[in-house]
Amino acid sequence: MEFITQNVVSSLYPYQIENIERQIIDYQSLNMAEKKNNFYMCPKCGAVHPRLIKGGMSHSGKQMYRCKECDKRFTYDNGHLTWYSHQPYDKWSMFIKSTLEHGSLLTNSALIDVSPSTAFRMRHKFLSFLSLITEEKTIDKAVEIDEKVFMESHKGYRLSNVKGRKRQMPAAGGAYSHQFVSLICGADRENGSYIQAYSMGHPTIKDATLFGKHISDNIFAWTDGQNCYTKMLCDKRCPFKILTDHKEYDSENHLNTVNSLHSRMAEWYRNYRGVATVYINRYAALFSIWQQYAGCDLQEIILKLIQKISKYMHYFFVRDIRDKDIFEDPTAIYERKGMADHFINPFDGSIGDSTEYWTF
Ligand SMILES: [Zn+2]
Structure with missing residues (x-):
């Protein structure tokens, strides 16, 4: 029994111990997958298989790498799901779980303590990565x-x-x-x-x-x-x-x-x-x-x-939610400008006059 003390082991059934062990191993692999540096290309200069060295921490506390080819630094999650996101990785993983369980945006936002419009943006960023797959x-x-x-x-x-x-x-x-x-x-x-x-x-x-x-x-x-x-x-x-x-x-x-x-x-x-x-x-x-x-x-x-997802370098910004890779048929959206008037303001999170999105 590698993870829990003998005392605890004696109080549990074997299947319970197995469950705990599996859970721990899952979490460890999950965190490793996130931290692994997968850069086949330097996001700054485009060099393929760049030589990278650790380059200190960013202001937000993220590990940075320095490319030996161009000498520029970037965070370990450049082009990944957590890049340009104020939400830490564990919140993202809770968010993904809740999304897969059909959690509404309100449920998701309450779960990780963000506003519904942040949850909306996170959902679309996540979905956009899935579209790549x-x-x-x-x-x-x-x-x-x-x-x-x-x-x-x-x-x-x-x-x-x-x-x-x-x-x-x-x-x-x-x-x-x-x-x-x-x-x-x-x-x-x-x-x-x-x-x-x-x-x-x-x-x-x-x-x-x-x-x-x-x-x-x-x-x-x-x-x-x-x-x-x-x-x-x-x-x-x-x-x-x-x-x-x-x-x-x-x-x-x-x-x-x-x-x-x-x-x-x-x-x-x-x-x-x-x-x-x-x-x-x-x-x-x-x-x-x-x-x-x-x-x-x-x-x-x-x-x-x-x-x-971590194999892709994908740069998805707030403006891309409504513009990039969406279903766009001129007969479907008669008046695209009208969308903006009644939509969540992507910059300050304020909500237009529609309340329908609450049940999204
Ligand atoms: Zn470079």
Whole structure:
């Protein structure tokens, strides 16, 4: 028994001791993953595999490194999640845990004692890192493709020329009017999924072509017969089968994997009490990753995520929340300037006239 005294050991059951030990080892690996210097490139001069030496501490108490090539200093977390953040690493890890548990922004902010708007910014920074992971995903075994439709949501801000709509109220014009957004879902039968929205309403051929970049050539595919997928699959020389009706399903030919992904996704978005359409892809990244680790212990998921995230140098600023890598369809956001008037002021944290974001 390495971690606890003999006295304590004798008062516990073996499984309890095992739990404590595992927890300690998890925490140690987590902290090591965070502290490890992963700089394949100097953030100041761009030298690849730079020679680095320790360079004292920053004002905020962070370890600094000095690059031997350019002689400039930077903090150990340059380009990482905690970089440019006033929140220490342990708060970030609590925050990630709560986010994965569908914690609302209010819950998250109370948990780590920050304002709701800080929690909002932290969430989007975290989601933006997750998008980097999912963007590298390629489906390479056998894929079922179908889109999942969500109603457009302006959650968190109000547009002056769009009439408000109560939750669950149907939009006018049928399932594929432009008040809906389609998330194209590619579910690998063996391993993971890639999910992305490109435009409002029906997915187009252009959308499907972009989506196809995440599918290997020559793999087998099943779809429900949307023309846009057919062209993309032909271009990629993927043999495919079209299934327009459940009656055509058999043990080999079906869309069950993607359909069950859709139902989990619907439930999952409900747990977050809806997601603003502009951020739908960031949440899709979170969902994909959550699915990938389904069944894993939460602590283990956090550890794996932090290890993955720390490999990226990603500079995400407050202004990027609304500008960078968001779902941006001109038919979705009629009046982008209107967003700013009713949104959280990113600089002083004050909140515009919308209260909807409280339930984000
Ligand atoms: Zn350098």
